[in-house]
Amino acid sequence: MIPVLDNRKMQKADEYTQHTLGLSQEVLMERAALASYSVLSDAVSLKDKSILIVCGPGNNGGDGVALARILSERDIFPDVVILKKDGSEGLQKQLKILNAIYPDVGIMSTMPEEMYDVTVDAVFGISCNRKIEGEYKEVIDRINAMHDMGSFVMALDIPSGVDASTGQILGVGVKADLTVTFGTFKIGHLLYPGALYSGEVTLKDIGIPLSVMEEGAHVHIFHDDEIALPPRQAYTNKGSYGKILIIAGSKGMAGAAILCAESALRSGCGMVRVYTEESNRQIIQTALKEAIVSTYEDKLDKKGLQNALEWCDAVAIGPGLSRSDLARDILLYTIEHSDVPMVIDADALNILSKDVDMLSNAKADVVITPHLGEMERLTGIPVSEISGHLISAARDFSKSYSVITVLKDARTVISSPKGEVIVNINGNNGMATAGSGDVLTGIIASIRARGLDSFTSAALGCAIHGRAGDLAKDAMGEDHMIAGDIINYIR
Numbered sequence: 001m002i003p004v005l006d007n008r009k010m011q012k013a014d015e016y017t018q019h020t021l022g023l024s025q026e027v028l029m030e031r032a033a034l035a036s037y038s039v040l041s042d043a044v045s046l047k048d049k050s051i052l053i054v055c056g057p058g059n060n061g062g063d064g065v066a067l068a069r070i071l072s073e074r075d076i077f078p079d080v081v082i083l084k085k086d087g088s089e090g091l092q093k094q095l096k097i098l099n100a101i102y103p104d105v106g107i108m109s110t111m112p113e114e115m116y117d118v119t120v121d122a123v124f125g126i127s128c129n130r131k132i133e134g135e136y137k138e139v140i141d142r143i144n145a146m147h148d149m150g151s152f153v154m155a156l157d158i159p160s161g162v163d164a165s166t167g168q169i170l171g172v173g174v175k176a177d178l179t180v181t182f183g184t185f186k187i188g189h190l191l192y193p194g195a196l197y198s199g200e201v202t203l204k205d206i207g208i209p210l211s212v213m214e215e216g217a218h219v220h221i222f223h224d225d226e227i228a229l230p231p232r233q234a235y236t237n238k239g240s241y242g243k244i245l246i247i248a249g250s251k252g253m254a255g256a257a258i259l260c261a262e263s264a265l266r267s268g269c270g271m272v273r274v275y276t277e278e279s280n281r282q283i284i285q286t287a288l289k290e291a292i293v294s295t296y297e298d299k300l301d302k303k304g305l306q307n308a309l310e311w312c313d314a315v316a317i318g319p320g321l322s323r324s325d326l327a328r329d330i331l332l333y334t335i336e337h338s339d340v341p342m343v344i345d346a347d348a349l350n351i352l353s354k355d356v357d358m359l360s361n362a363k364a365d366v367v368i369t370p371h372l373g374e375m376e377r378l379t380g381i382p383v384s385e386i387s388g389h390l391i392s393a394a395r396d397f398s399k400s401y402s403v404i405t406v407l408k409d410a411r412t413v414i415s416s417p418k419g420e421v422i423v424n425i426n427g428n429n430g431m432a433t434a435g436s437g438d439v440l441t442g443i444i445a446s447i448r449a450r451g452l453d454s455f456t457s458a459a460l461g462c463a464i465h466g467r468a469g470d471l472a473k474d475a476m477g478e479d480h481m482i483a484g485d486i487i488n489y490i491r
Helices: 007-019 025-043 059-073 089-101 134-148 194-198 210-214 254-266 278-287 302-311 325-337 347-352 356-361 372-379 383-388 390-401 436-449 454-476 483-488
Strands: 002-005 051-055 079-082 106-108 118-122 152-156 178-182 200-204 219-221 243-247 271-277 292-296 314-317 342-344 366-368 404-407 412-415 421-424
Touching: 002 007, 002 210, 007 025, 007 210, 025 059, 025 089, 025 118, 025 152, 025 178, 025 200, 051 059, 051 134, 059 079, 059 089, 059 118, 059 152, 079 089, 118 134, 134 152, 243 254, 243 302, 243 436, 254 271, 254 278, 254 436, 254 483, 271 278, 271 302, 278 292, 292 302, 302 325, 314 325, 314 436, 325 342, 325 347, 325 356, 342 347, 342 436, 347 356, 347 372, 356 390, 366 454, 372 383, 372 390, 383 390, 390 404, 390 412, 390 421, 404 454, 412 454, 421 454, 436 454, 436 483, 454 483
Parallel strands: 051 079, 051 118, 079 106, 118 152, 152 178, 178 200, 219 421, 243 271, 243 314, 271 292, 314 342, 342 366, 366 404
Antiparallel strands: 002 219, 404 412, 412 421
C-alpha cells in the first residue's frame, strides 16, 4: 500500500532525509524541479507558450524558481513572480542561481495583468495551515481568474490554500488542472474539496525513502494492482469460499436483499442465505435462484435465526430491514448471538443509532458502513463537521466502539480500532444511486467470509466496489447507472 501523510508527517520525513540521511535541501529542490518539468512537459506542449511561475516565500517558492531555471535551460523562458524576496533560505539560494545563470528571466514582485497559457502555482505547498487573506488571497484569485479564462494551471506539491492534512480550503485555494506531488500523496489530495482543487495528481519520487515516509504513517491507499478478489485454489468446493447470511428486506423491500445477496455471490463466496420477511420469499427465489431463502413472519423466531447464524461464516444485516420493533429485536439478537463477523448497514444502523451501546454485546468483529447522515445519527455530530474531518470522525468511532468503520462519502474512509486508516480513491458520482450501499455490503461480507480479516475486507470491498462503479460508468455514463450495473462489473 502507499502511505499518505499529513502536513506535519511529511515535513518530518523531509527533515529526516536532510539532516539524518544527508540528502541536502538543494538536491531535493533540484529533483523536485526536474520532476515538475517532466510532468508539465508531458501534460502540455510548451513550445511557444507563455508561462508564469508564481513563487511564495517558502521552499515551495524555491521549487518554483528552480523550475524556472530548468525551463530556461531548455530555451523556454518563463516569467517569474517572487512575492517575497527575503523568504526562506532555499528560495534565496535558488533565486541567486537563477539570476547568475539567466539574468534576463523576467522577475516581478506583483501579479501581471496579462494572460498566460500556463501558470505554475508555487506559492505555499503543504506549509499553508491558516486562512489566506490580503495579498496572497488576491494572488490566488488572480491565478484562478486566469484558469477560468483558459490558462493551464499546475500546482507544485499541493494547490496553495488546500490544507494538506484535511483537504479543506483555507479561505481560498488554487484550482489546478494538474498537481505534481513529491515523495507521497498528502491527505489533502484525497479528500474533498481538496481533491477537486488538485485536479489530476501525479506522484514523483525525489529521493525521500519510502521507509522514512512509512514510519508512523497510519493512512494508506491501495496500489491499483492490490485491488483484487482473493485468489481461488484448484482443489476446492463451494464450502471453501464461505457461507454468508444476509438479514435483509422487509415488506416491499425485497430489492435491497437481492442486491446485497447477488453482489455477495458475484464477489466469490460459496453460498448465500437470505433471511427475510415471508412476503419476500417468492420474489427473491425468482430473482436469485442461487440463494437459499429462510423467512420470518410477525415475531422474532429465535430458533430459526439461531440456526441461520450457526450455518454461516459471516453476516450482513440491514438493507431494507425497516426500523420496526421486530427489526430491532432481530438486530439485537444477531449482535448478541453471532459468533461470526458481521457487517451492519442501512436500517440496522438507524436502529443502532437509538442505542449505540448495543455494539458492546458483539462477540465477533463488526463492520459498520454509514454514510454521513447515518454517522450523524450514530454520533450526534453534524454532517457539516463530519464532512470536514472524515478521518478523525471514522477513527474516533472505531476506537470508541471497537468496530471497523466504513464512512461513506465521495472518498470513503475505512478505519480500525487500532487507528489504521485506508482511504478509497476510486468510484464516481454515478454510484450515488439507490442500492449502491447494499451492493457494497454484500461485497464486504463476501470477502470476509472468504477468510480475510475484517479491516482488509472492508477496505478491499470498497476498492472493488469503486472500481466496478468506474467500469460501469465507462460503459454507460454516470447518469444511466443503477446499482445492478455495479454488480455486473465486480472483478
